[in-house]
Every structure is written in C-alpha cells, then in structure tokens.
Amino acid sequence: MATNVQNKPLTARDYKSDLLSDWCPGCGDFGIVAALQGALAELQIPQHRVAVVGGVGCSSKSPHLMQTYGIHTLHGRPVPFALGVALANPDLTVVVTGGDGDGYGIGSGHFMNAGRRNVDMTYLVYNNEVYGLTKGQASPTLAYGQQTKSLPVPNVQERVDPLSLAICSGYTFVARSYAYNKKHLTETIKRAIQHPGMAIVDILQPCPTYNDLHTKEWYDQSIGVGATQTPRVYDIEAEGYCGKVNNPKDAAEWERKEIAALTKIRTPEDRIAVGVYWEVIKPTFMERLYPLNPQLKERAVCLAPLADNAGKPLANLGNVYEEFRVS
Amino acid sequence: MTNTETVNHFSWTIGGPQGTGVDSSAILFVRACALAGLYCYGKREYESTIKGGHSYTNVRVSETFINSHVDPIHLFTAYEKTAPLVHAPAITPGGALIYDPKVTDPAQLGLQNGVSAIAIPYDELLNELAAELNQPLAKVMIMKNTLAVGASLAMVKFDPQYVEAALKGIFTDRKAALVPMNMRAVEKGYEAIEKLGVAANFPYRLEARPDNPERLVMSGTSAVALGKVKAGCKFQTYYPITPASDESVYLESIAAEFGMNVVQCEDEIASACMAVGAALTGVRAATSTSCPGFGLMAEGIGWASMNEVPVVIVDYQRGTPATGLPTRHEQADLLFTAFISHGTPQRIVVAPGTMAEYFEDAFNAFNYAEQYQMPVLMLTDKCLANNTMTIHPFDESKLVINRGKLVSDEELARLSQQPEYQGVFKRYAFSEDGVSPRSFVGQEHGIHWNAGDEHSEIGHIWEDPENRIKMMQKRQKKLETALKGIPQDKQFKLYGPENAECTVVVWGSTLGPLLDALPILNSDGLSVNVLQLRLMVPFPVDGVSQILNRAKIKVGFEMNNTGQLAKLIRMETGIAMDHMILKYTGRPVSETEAVAAVRDVMKQQVKEVVLHYGY
Ligand SMILES: Cc1ncc(C[n+]2csc(CCOP(=O)(O)OP(=O)(O)O)c2C)c(N)n1
Numbered sequence: 001m002a003t004n005v006q007n008k009p010l011t012a013r014d015y016k017s018d019l020l021s022d023w024c025p026g027c028g029d030f031g032i033v034a035a036l037q038g039a040l041a042e043l044q045i046p047q048h049r050v051a052v053v054g055g056v057g058c059s060s061k062s063p064h065l066m067q068t069y070g071i072h073t074l075h076g077r078p079v080p081f082a083l084g085v086a087l088a089n090p091d092l093t094v095v096v097t098g099g100d101g102d103g104y105g106i107g108s109g110h111f112m113n114a115g116r117r118n119v120d121m122t123y124l125v126y127n128n129e130v131y132g133l134t135k136g137q138a139s140p141t142l143a144y145g146q147q148t149k150s151l152p153v154p155n156v157q158e159r160v161d162p163l164s165l166a167i168c169s170g171y172t173f174v175a176r177s178y179a180y181n182k183k184h185l186t187e188t189i190k191r192a193i194q195h196p197g198m199a200i201v202d203i204l205q206p207c208p209t210y211n212d213l214h215t216k217e218w219y220d221q222s223i224g225v226g227a228t229q230t231p232r233v234y235d236i237e238a239e240g241y242c243g244k245v246n247n248p249k250d251a252a253e254w255e256r257k258e259i260a261a262l263t264k265i266r267t268p269e270d271r272i273a274v275g276v277y278w279e280v281i282k283p284t285f286m287e288r289l290y291p292l293n294p295q296l297k298e299r300a301v302c303l304a305p306l307a308d309n310a311g312k313p314l315a316n317l318g319n320v321y322e323e324f325r326v327s
Numbered sequence: 328m329t330n331t332e333t334v335n336h337f338s339w340t341i342g343g344p345q346g347t348g349v350d351s352s353a354i355l356f357v358r359a360c361a362l363a364g365l366y367c368y369g370k371r372e373y374e375s376t377i378k379g380g381h382s383y384t385n386v387r388v389s390e391t392f393i394n395s396h397v398d399p400i401h402l403f404t405a406y407e408k409t410a411p412l413v414h415a416p417a418i419t420p421g422g423a424l425i426y427d428p429k430v431t432d433p434a435q436l437g438l439q440n441g442v443s444a445i446a447i448p449y450d451e452l453l454n455e456l457a458a459e460l461n462q463p464l465a466k467v468m469i470m471k472n473t474l475a476v477g478a479s480l481a482m483v484k485f486d487p488q489y490v491e492a493a494l495k496g497i498f499t500d501r502k503a504a505l506v507p508m509n510m511r512a513v514e515k516g517y518e519a520i521e522k523l524g525v526a527a528n529f530p531y532r533l534e535a536r537p538d539n540p541e542r543l544v545m546s547g548t549s550a551v552a553l554g555k556v557k558a559g560c561k562f563q564t565y566y567p568i569t570p571a572s573d574e575s576v577y578l579e580s581i582a583a584e585f586g587m588n589v590v591q592c593e594d595e596i597a598s599a600c601m602a603v604g605a606a607l608t609g610v611r612a613a614t615s616t617s618c619p620g621f622g623l624m625a626e627g628i629g630w631a632s633m634n635e636v637p638v639v640i641v642d643y644q645r646g647t648p649a650t651g652l653p654t655r656h657e658q659a660d661l662l663f664t665a666f667i668s669h670g671t672p673q674r675i676v677v678a679p680g681t682m683a684e685y686f687e688d689a690f691n692a693f694n695y696a697e698q699y700q701m702p703v704l705m706l707t708d709k710c711l712a713n714n715t716m717t718i719h720p721f722d723e724s725k726l727v728i729n730r731g732k733l734v735s736d737e738e739l740a741r742l743s744q745q746p747e748y749q750g751v752f753k754r755y756a757f758s759e760d761g762v763s764p765r766s767f768v769g770q771e772h773g774i775h776w777n778a779g780d781e782h783s784e785i786g787h788i789w790e791d792p793e794n795r796i797k798m799m800q801k802r803q804k805k806l807e808t809a810l811k812g813i814p815q816d817k818q819f820k821l822y823g824p825e826n827a828e829c830t831v832v833v834w835g836s837t838l839g840p841l842l843d844a845l846p847i848l849n850s851d852g853l854s855v856n857v858l859q860l861r862l863m864v865p866f867p868v869d870g871v872s873q874i875l876n877r878a879k880i881k882v883g884f885e886m887n888n889t890g891q892l893a894k895l896i897r898m899e900t901g902i903a904m905d906h907m908i909l910k911y912t913g914r915p916v917s918e919t920e921a922v923a924a925v926r927d928v929m930k931q932q933v934k935e936v937v938l939h940y941g942y
C-alpha cells in the first residue's frame with residue numbers, strides 16, 4: 001500500500017472518473033463505489049497505485065467509474081486477473097469489484113482458491129441475490145423457495161453462505177456490510193484494504209430493478225414491535241463482537257475465534273448482521289515465497305530489468321546449462 | 328570384426344513397466360554416447376498410468392546430428408516380461424534381444440530369422456552384486472536397469488569409461504556416492520556379455536569420436552523453459568497436465584536463480600487470466616498447457632487480444648479430442664489455435680519444429696507479443712517435448728530483447744503537463760501501424776482502463792459505430808505489421824533443392840523425420856524438397872504461394888487425421904495439396920516411414936496415405 005506524497009490531500013472526488021454510470025436509479029452499486037472512493041481518500045493512496053478489477057455484470061463495471069487503473073475483465077474471472085496484478089506488483093493496492101453471480105457462481109473455484117493463497121488484496125462482492133445484467137435470474141445467494149421479480153417459478157436451488165466459505169478457504173479478513181450504510185461500508189472497506197492479506201467484504205446491495213424482495217426499504221425497516229423494535233441491519237461489533245485473532249501464534253485463541261465466527265454466521269436470526277467476522281494475520285503468498293526466492297523480495301518482478309543498453313538479454317543461462325551439458 | 332560391421336549407426340530400445348527406470352536408463356545411455364562424441368535421438372513412449380504401464384525409449388545413435396528415429400531395432404533390451412512381447416518382431420535380422428530367461432521364452436516372441444536372443448540371468452547377477460557391495464538385495468534391485476544398460480553397451484563394444492563419466496554427470500553433489508555402485512552394476516552387465524562371448528558377432532559397434540564439440544542432452548520442455556528465462560519471463564502460471572507441466576516444474580526448480588514467480592493455479596482459466604493480469608504490470612508473463620487446458624484458456628486469450636496484452640501461451644499438443652491419447656503425440660490443435668476464442672481476436676501463432684527452434688521461438692515469442700501487443704500462442708508437440716536428444720548449445724549471439732512501444736515515466740510526466748491532459752493516457756491511441764504506446768498498471772500519469780467490451784482510446788466501453796470500425800481495423804492492422812516485422816526465416820523455410828519436382832509441406836516436429844529422409848529420397852532418384860511452416864498466424868501468403876506454385880507435386884505431411892495445415896494453406900492461398908500423408912496413431916513418424924510414404928505417394932499417385940507403424 002503506497003501513500004500519497006503530493007502536497008494536496010486527495011479527496012473522494014479525486015478517485016472519481018469522468019464517466020457517468022449506466023446503473024439503474026437507486027441501485028446499491030452507487031453507494032459501494034462511493035464508499036470505495038471514500039476509503040481510498042482516507043488512506044491517501046495515489047490513484048495510479050490502485051488497480052480496480054471487475055468481472056462482468058452491473059457491479060463489475062465499477063472500475064470504469066474509478067480514477068485509478070481500471071481492469072474490466074471476464075465474467076467470473078476478476079480474481080485470477082487481480083492475482084496476476086498483485087503478484088507481479090505487490091506494491092499496488094488491488095481491489096476486486098464483482099457480483100455475487102460472478103464470484104460465487106461462475107467464479108467459485110477462484111473464490112475458494114484465493115483464500116488458500118492469502119495474497120494481499122481486497123475483494124468486494126456486490127451481493128444482490130440476482131444476476132442483474134442478464135435480467136434478474138437467481139444468483140447463488142438467493143434462498144431456496146424465494147421468487148424475485150423475474151423468476152417464472154420460485155428458486156429451487158439453495159443458497160451458499162459466502163462468509164463461512166471464505167473463512168474455511170483461508171481468507172484472513174471476512175466482513176459483511178450494507179451498500180447504504182455509507183459510514184460502516186467505508187470503514188469496512190478501509191480496514192479490508194489495510195489488512196495485509198486476502199480480504200473479502202460481502203456487501204448487501206439492493207437491486208431495485210430485479211430484487212423486489214430485499215429492497216432498500218426492506219433493509220431500512222425496523223423489525224419487532226413496540227419496545228423490542230430494532231433496525232433490521234445491525235452491526236455486530238457495536239454489540240461487542242470481536243472477530244480478530246489477537247495472537248495468531250495462540251492456537252487456542254485462533255480456534256475459539258474461528259468457531260465463534262462460524263457460529264455467529266451460521267446462527268439464523270431475523271435481523272441482518274454486518275461487521276467484521278474474522279480477522280487474522282497470516283503470512284501472505286509473497287511472504288511465503290521470499291525465503292525460497294529472495295530476489296522477489298528485492299523488487300517486484302515487473303520492475304526487473306531484462307536487457308542491457310544494447311538490448312542483450314541479462315539472463316545468464318550459464319549455471320542452468322550445467323545440468324544438460326555433457327562435455 | 329566382420330566386414331559387414333556397422334559403426335556408429337545404431338537403434339536401441341529399452342522397455343519395461345513405467346516406474347522401473349526405463350527413462351533413466353535411456354538418459355544414461357544417451358549421455359554416455361554424447362560424451363563419446365556421438366549424437367542421439369531418444370524417442371520416449373509411455374502410457375497414462377504411473378506405475379506398471381508399458382513404456383519404452385528408442386535411442387537412435389549416429390555420428391552426425393539426427394532429427395528422427397528409425398523403425399528397425401538393432402538391439403532390444405528387456406529386463407521384465409511385457410516389453411519384448413510388444414517389440415520383439417521389430418528387431419531387425421542380425422540384431423539381438425537381451426532378455427530375462429526367468430520370465431521370457433524367446434521362442435514365443437515371433438523373432439525374425441537371424442535375431443539372436445541373449446539371456447541375462449538378472450537375478451543371479453543382482454544377488455552377486457548385493458554380496459559384492461554388501462548391500463541388501465532390495466537396494467540393489469533398483470539397479471537392474473543400469474545393469475541392462477551395461478549389457479547393452481557391451482554388445483556394441485562401447486568404451487565403459489564414458490558410462491562412468493555419464494554416471495558422474497547424473498549423480499552429482501549429495502548423490503555422488505551412488506556413482507561407484509551404479510558403475511559396478513554397469514560392469515556386471517559388461518561381464519555377463521563377455522562371459523557369453525556374444526558381442527564379437529554382433530554387427531554393430533559404437534566408437535568414440537575424437538572431435539567432441541560441446542553438446543547438451545535435453546528434452547523439449549526444458550528448451551522452451553530456457554527460451555522463456557532468456558527472454559526475461561518472470562511470471563509463469565500453470566495447472567498440471569501431461570506433457571506440459573514438466574516445463575513449469577523445471578522452471579519452478581530454477582526460479583530462485585532468475586527471480587521468477589511460478590504459480591500453480593486452480594485451473595487453466597485462472598492460469599491464462601493470471602498471466603494476462605500480470606502482463607498488465609509490464610512483467611513478461613507466460614503460461615503453458617496441453618490440449619484440454621488450452622481449451623479452457625480460450626476466453627482469456629480473447630480478452631488479451633481485445634486489450635492488446637502481450638502474453639505467451641505454449642500448447643504442448645498431445646492426442647485428441649477430449650483427453651484423447653494423453654501421453655501420445657499428435658498435431659491436431661493448429662486450426663483450434665488459429666481460430667481460438669470467439670470472434671476474430673488477434674494472435675500470433677508460431678510452431679517451431681526443432682529443439683533449437685523451441686528455444687528460439689520461446690525467446691522470440693515475448694518480443695513478438697510486446698512488439699505487436701497481442702497474445703503469442705506457441706504450438707509444440709509431445710514428441711519433442713518428451714524426447715531426450717543430443718543437441719548443440721543454443722545460439723544466443725543474435726538474441727536481442729525488443730519490448731515494442733512503451734511509454735517511459737519521463738514521457739508520461741511530460742504528457743501530463745500538456746493542456747489537453749485529462750488525467751488519462753490514451754492506451755489504445757489510433758496509429759499508423761495499429762500499435763499504440765503502452766503504459767503499465769502502476770505507472771504515474773498512465774491511468775487508463777481495460778475492457779473486454781469494445782472501448783475508446785482510453786479504454787472506456789464505447790459502442791459508437793465509427794469507433795467500432797476504427798478499433799477493429801486498428802487491432803487487425805497489427806497482424807499486417809507483424810507479418811512485415813517478423814523475419815522471413817522465422818516464418819517458413821525450404822529445405823533441399825529449390826526447384827524440386829515434389830514439395831513436402833510439414834510443421835512442428837514432423838520436420839525432423841523429413842529432414843533426415845530428404846537426402847535419402849533425393850539420392851534415390853526422386854526430386855524432393857521440404858517446406859516447413861513456422862509462422863501460422865499471420866500467414867505468410869506470398870512466400871508460401873511462391874514456393875508451392877513452383878512444385879509439380881505438393882504433399883502435405885501431418886500428424887492429424889484431416890490435414891489441418893493443408894486446410895489452412897488452402898484457405899490462405901487457394902493452393903491445394905495433391906497428396907496427404909497422415910498419421911494419428913499417437914506415435915510420431917520415423918525416417919523409415921517418411922521415406923517410404925513419400926516414395927509411395929509419388930510413385931503410386933495415391934491421394935491419401937494413413938501411416939500405422941509403431942506401438
Ligand atoms: C462466460 C459468460 N457467461 C455468461 C455471461 C453473461 N453474463 C453477463 S453478466 C452476468 C451475471 C451478472 O450477475 P452478477 O455477477 O451477480 O452481477 P450483477 O449484474 O448482479 O452486478 C452474466 C451471466 C458472460 N458475460 N460470460
């Protein structure tokens with residue numbers, strides 16, 4: 001993570017490109033991009049040191065709205081593209097923006113395997129329970145039996161739980177937030193970016209066009225009656241939950257916190273919890289490589305010089321030829 | 328010595344179950360021959376199993392550089408039961424079979440007349456060896472194949488000092504202690520043959536050559552790997568698949584020396600996308616795979632074309648379709664590669680035909696990729712990928728790195744001071760030759776976007792019809808630029824007499840047997856030359872048409888069932904082949920078969936010949 005060395009502090013506006021979005025009015029995606037811009041401004045990361053990588057879908061168009069390097073890739077594949085960027089230049093801030101269909105459906109293999117590697121990057125999943133850009137089919141997060149607007153029949157498939165999957169796959173920062181809680185979302189994205197390792201934020205994102213069950217109004221409702229009334233969306237950390245492993249060397253603490261996180265995620269309740277469920281510091285992919293391959297620590301592979309001034313390759317095969325030489 | 332003795336032309340096969348050291352026997356044999364100044368071409372065949380499948384290596388030895396195997400076997404060495412059942416009938420009269428009398432009855436093998444069968448009492452010899460070395464029998468058993476190599480070399484009266492030197496080259500450092508043990512096993516083999524007194528009448532001899540220029544013993548996957556390293560490739564991704572992963576595993580073993588990052592991915596979709604993502608930062612990035620994995624890369628390759636990303640992807644062709652013949656040879660991905668990914672994305676396709684070209688094209692691929700800003704797809708095949716060959720050191724003297732149109736930090740800083748600078752860089756700026764200057768992700772003042780959708784010069788999605796035409800033309804233009812820029816001798820090559828009556832068109836490793844067949848055919852009263860195609864996309868229409876128009880008889884010679892190169896040539900030039908020689912048994916073609924097949928189509932005017940030989 002690089003920081004701004006220019007004199008003028010960067011504001012959220014500085015991370016906004018000139019492009020106007022083509023999202024439907026009221027789409028939750030607006031709030032997410034604004035929060036990402038706000039988080040980057042708080043962290044003062046120079047624009048050119050940020051790469052925002054999208055898949056394909058409404059949400060995946062976010063990179064175009066960012067005044068940073070923007071990489072709009074293939075449906076389901078933003079994670080491997082982003083891993084390529086992050087591993088070739090570990091000094092960059094790499095943020096993936098993609099849909100729930102993109103990440104938990106077609107890209108699920110990459111989603112799982114990214115956890116195993118713990119590369120330092122941030123994955124923001126815009127979770128609207130539908131495939132927005134293809135007109136509202138059920139996504140992997142829509143519950144069994146539910147019937148959103150475009151579904152001809154109720155959903156017959158069950159939903160996956162991305163948060164417990166992420167923890168079990170090895171993600172080292174696992175959070176949920178809500179697109180219209182700008183303060184919480186900005187703060188969570190900021191923490192995710194600052195986290196040294198693979199972070200995921202599953203963001204509840206109303207899709208007013210295709211998800212008529214879980215609308216902004218629905219999320220904003222209070223539930224219960226009379227004195228027991230509470231907001232539907234609440235912050236677990238505000239209620240005292242802490243998912244952070246303070247001493248990763250303490251196996252007992254690790255296990256206790258991991259079980260607590262999974263229990264919290266898997267316990268059904270009427271309210272919807274947001275917050276950081278799981279946070280632990282573990283060696284990143286690059287940190288695991290450095291002892292095996294010290295040159296990688298000296299400089300990013302993308303900065304290694306390849307040729308001398310005359311264009312002659314610098315790689316000297318002298319030693320490696322030994323294995324093959326027979327005279 | 329009889330007057331019919333053949334010196335330094337020899338074809339030896341060793342076979343046995345996979346996992347019993349067939350491979351290491353062949354490597355020992357080849358290295359010993361190379362140390363004695365001889366050249367080898369080692370053809371390796373194995374099944375898609377780990378232990379127990381039938382495997383063998385045929386080593387052809389010569390005084391001069393050779394590019395192929397021959398079908399007759401002069402000596403077949405067996406140390407178990409199954410291999411001779413398959414190969415014994417191919418032993419040529421005058422040749423010999425070495426076998427284990429405990430498991431093999433030579434009368435049951437259908438040996439040709441004039442083939443001697445030589446029984447080696449392996450168990451007895453190994454027991455003696457165990458006693459001599461004061462080692463348990465189990466520890467000595469694994470040297471059965473080494474003993475077999477000793478017996479084989481004794482048959483051709485080969486000087487054992489080269490075997491010892493070869494062992495020293497194989498067992499180095501911590502393993503050096505294994506040299507004397509293994510040498511004792513070799514000597515046991517020599518002693519057994521001496522005791523039987525059979526070598527004197529065996530009409531083949533391998534003699535050391537005094538002139539001994541520097542040589543390497545190598546397989547194709549390593550040649551490609553070294554070409555990549557030389558080119559400064561520092562990021563390689565892969566997903567395990569035969570025969571491609573040998574390249575990546577080797578790269579991983581030397582990665583620390585070159586500061587290269589080799590990443591094993593969850594699948595080939597990720598391999599392709601990760602390499603492309605890395606390339607956006609400016610690193611030279613690559614991935615390697617084999618047919619099924621290459622299929623999974625299609626969409627990523629299209630994206631790289633659309634975003635003009637330089638990336639190198641090597642496909643080691645094997646038997647197809649589907650998982651086909653996973654460990655066998657074929658050249659059936661040409662059309663798939665030429666058209667891979669939907670639409671008409673741009674890519675360069677190179678198809679080297681020799682080990683030296685594997686190295687050279689792997690190196691050049693990165694230059695092409697960066698000069699013309701598109702994926703370069705390299706077609707190799709299982710034959711050369713897995714063969715063990717004696718080659719000369721690669722010629723590095725002419726290698727120059729060309730990174731194409733980059734934009735420096737200083738240039739970007741200067742641009743950012745211009746009044747029209749809006750904080751973005753025109754990464755896809757229209758240009759005369761179609762190639763635009765490239766900024767890397769992370770470069771200050773170089774911000775732009777990438778999109779799989781059609782985009783503007785700065786990379787934002789834009790569906791404007793006029794922009795669409797200009798962008799499509801810009802990207803396509805780069806292929807014209809590439810055809811002009813890639814030296815002609817890297818595009819195609821004519822071997823043999825320029826104005827021959829018959830031109831045989833080949834690609835990939837099929838070049839080898841045709842190169843060796845060429846002098847034989849021409850000394851046989853035929854007039855033949857060989858045209859090798861090495862650059863498939865963009866297709867060198869003019870040069871190839873000129874050559875083909877001169878030939879009275881045009882013969883396509885390919886390792887697939889439909890003649891894919893012939894189809895591509897017809898599509899690009901309108902010129903059709905008169906005859907096709909095809910082989911798709913999964914086994915590469917030999918010099919023997921090539922000579923006969925070309926002679927047959929020329930003399931008998933058959934339209935299409937399908938070759939069968941080999942197991
Ligand atoms: C390989 C492939 N299959 C299908 C599509 C079509 N497609 C485009 S967007 C999309 C779904 C997007 O849904 P999601 O990822 O949840 O994002 P959202 O639009 O809801 O933000 C699909 C299936 C595609 N582009 N590529």
Ligand code: SF4
Nearest residue numbers: 023024027058132207
């Ligand atoms: S379809 Fe839904 S997710 Fe897509 S832009 Fe419209 S509201 Fe947003």
